[in-house]
Amino acid sequence: xxxxxxxEQRLYGILAKQxxxxxKAIRRMPMFRQQRREVMKAFAxxxxxxxxxxxxxMKQKRDEVAKHYPYTSWSRFLRHQANRGNETALAxxxxxxxxxxxxxxxxxxxxxxxxxxxxxxLASVAAMREVFRSEGLKDELQYTIDTKGTIxxxxxxxxxxxxxxxxxxxxxNNEQAQRIALKLAQSRWDQTVSQxxxxxxxxxxxxxxxxxxxxYSGEVGR
Numbered sequence: 001x002x003x004x005x006x007x008e009q010r011l012y013g014i015l016a017k018q019x020x021x022x023x024k025a026i027r028r029m030p031m032f033r034q035q036r037r038e039v040m041k042a043f044a045x046x047x048x049x050x051x052x053x054x055x056x057x058m059k060q061k062r063d064e065v066a067k068h069y070p071y072t073s074w075s076r077f078l079r080h081q082a083n084r085g086n087e088t089a090l091a092x093x094x095x096x097x098x099x100x101x102x103x104x105x106x107x108x109x110x111x112x113x114x115x116x117x118x119x120x121x122l123a124s125v126a127a128m129r130e131v132f133r134s135e136g137l138k139d140e141l142q143y144t145i146d147t148k149g150t151i152x153x154x155x156x157x158x159x160x161x162x163x164x165x166x167x168x169x170x171x172x173n174n175e176q177a178q179r180i181a182l183k184l185a186q187s188r189w190d191q192t193v194s195q196x197x198x199x200x201x202x203x204x205x206x207x208x209x210x211x212x213x214x215x216y217s218g219e220v221g222r
Contacts, residue, residue: 008058019047093149094165124163127187168200
């Protein structure tokens with residue numbers, strides 16, 4: 001993608017230079033004032049149209065490349081892998097802020113409706129699905145993963161619950177969010193959960209260094 005952008009800038013520079021030379025040539029031509037005004041207007045319109053078409057063509061090429069190679073950065077690749085259930089990718093994302101907890105897979109007997117979704121699912125996401133079922137929630141589980149490896153769950157009322165690996169944060173003044181966050185923390189850390197306002201922590205967790213992260217080698221398999 002970077003090479004394509006460089007090529008676009010180079011070609012655009014060539015086109016712009018060509019139009020500058022044409023402009024200088026027109027300026028040297030003897031014309032009446034009204035005629036020159038009309039010629040320059042037509043020139044400007046044609047220049048804008050050609051350069052605009054060039055930009056659009058290059059954008060279409062970039063979009064086509066992006067379909068086949070969607071990872072424009074290492075961080076995006078890791079987030080994509082984490083969304084597919086890759087625990088190592090999630091751990092590497094979290095190691096960037098030196099606050100990692102390598103999630104262990106939760107072995108559950110998924111129901112028929114969630115069997116496919118649980119086939120390659122992060123432990124925190126699998127735990128949240130169980131919490132949803134225990135709460136009787138029929139809403140589809142919605143979540144995203146940010147560049148630090150924090151899993152952000154969104155409830156139907158707009159409330160958020162964030163799992164950073166060592167802590168679970170929830171919206172203050174939202175009883176349902178606090179109840180779900182507590183259940184999520186307890187399902188992951190058993191009885192080692194401590195509460196500080198709207199933050200639930202793994203009280204037995206000691207953050208390891210990056211080198212101590214299980215399975216960390218700097219690369220994630222696709």
